[in-house]
Amino acid sequence: ARNLIMEETEEISIAEEKVVDISLKDLAKKLEEFAKARDWEKYHIPRNLLLAMVGEVGELSEIFQWKGEVDKGLPNWEESDKEHLAEELSDVLLYLIRLSDICGIDLGDAATKKIVKNTIKYPPKAG
Numbered sequence: 124a125r126n127l128i129m130e131e132t133e134e135i136s137i138a139e140e141k142v143v144d145i146s147l148k149d150l151a152k153k154l155e156e157f158a159k160a161r162d163w164e165k166y167h168i169p170r171n172l173l174l175a176m177v178g179e180v181g182e183l184s185e186i187f188q189w190k191g192e193v194d195k196g197l198p199n200w201e202e203s204d205k206e207h208l209a210e211e212l213s214d215v216l217l218y219l220i221r222l223s224d225i226c227g228i229d230l231g232d233a234a235t236k237k238i239v240k241n242t243i244k245y246p247p248k249a250g
């Protein structure tokens with residue numbers, strides 16, 4: 124447990140710097156370690172993770188609720204509102220990655236294949 128706490132403390136200081144190009148697999152591994160360190164693996168079952176993710180989609184929606192149309196890049200938003208948005212987007216992503224991992228789906232691979240499938244279904248504009 125001591126080692127895990129030390130590793131997490133290290134992670135907290137790393138998170139203060141910008142993390143570049145982390146892979147979905149790396150994030151899945153971090154989430155697995157996070158659950159293990161808290162003995163939360165028993166709660167991370169597909170249904171719970173799906174409901175948690177949908178809950179976070181709700182929190183994400185609340186940010187945009189009643190705002191009317193929002194310009195690309197959110198030029199008129201406070202920095203704190205952008206930070207809040209980044210957090211809710213991350214919560215959705217993290218639960219999606221964890222759900223995929225628990226279901227034995229390689230999300231990076233599946234999403235890449237889906238893009239190829241989409242390209243065939245919707246060919247690019249000619250000329």
Ligand SMILES: Nc1ccn([C@H]2C[C@H](O)[C@@H](COP(=O)(O)OP(=O)(O)OP(=O)(O)O)O2)c(=O)n1
Pocket residue numbers: 157163166182213214217218
């Ligand atoms: N059983 C849990 C609980 C939380 N988390 C992680 C995944 C999410 O990234 C984040 C969600 O934490 P909260 O449930 O505290 O939700 P919020 O961060 O949105 O807080 P709040 O609902 O107070 O805004 O923590 C997790 O992996 N497993």
